Amino acid sequence: MSDKMNVESFNLDHTKVKAPYVRLADIKTGLNGDRIHKYDMRICQPNREHMEMPALHSLEHLMAELSRNHSDRIVDISPMGCQTGFYVALINHDDYDDVLTLLQKTLEDVLEADAVPACNEMQCGWAASHSLEGAKAIARGFLDKRHEWTEVFA
Template identity: 85%
Template structure:
């Protein structure tokens, strides 16, 4: 890999990172001064593990809904196609420690959830593909390694 690519994560050496972690991946500034901070929430070690799709899908719904109970700065939470984590887009939110706290609070909410939000054919494009227990298992595992979240590289 010699040429820099347009996508930030394509320039990241996935063989050198050590999941789990939360990494500030990019900052974009809009024409009016607003900033978008994109965080890489890596749950599984790249090329060694991945989340099962029903668990990932449910965790996406839970994170998207529950994170907004703790912050009005959440723009989007998007699953990675490789199924190893999520991207969090935050507007005008440049406090990494507060981001860690937001993530922790949201994952604690996931553990207390009794249902997956918007898990029906009216509100979801593939409502049959969900697992609340799978999402909780992923959240539990990530929370158990809370002290590792700030260390991105091995």
């Protein structure tokens, strides 16, 4: 891999990382000075394991909704196509420890949820593909390794 690619994660050596972790992946500054901080929330070890789609889909809905109870700086929480984690984007918020706390509180809320928000044909593009219990299992596993979140490389 000699040429630098436009997408930050394509320049990351996925064979060297050690999931689970949360790392600052990118910062973009807008024309008016607003800064978007994009975090790589890696749940599964790349090329070794992945989240099943119904569980990942439900976790996406839950985190997208519940995270906003803890911060008004959330821009987006989106799943990675490789099904190993999520990107978490915040505006004008660069406190890494606070981001970790935000994710921890959000995942604790996931464990308490009794339903997946917007899990219906009117509000979701694939409402049949959800698993609340699967989402909770992923959240529980990630929370159980909270002490590892700051270590990106083995």
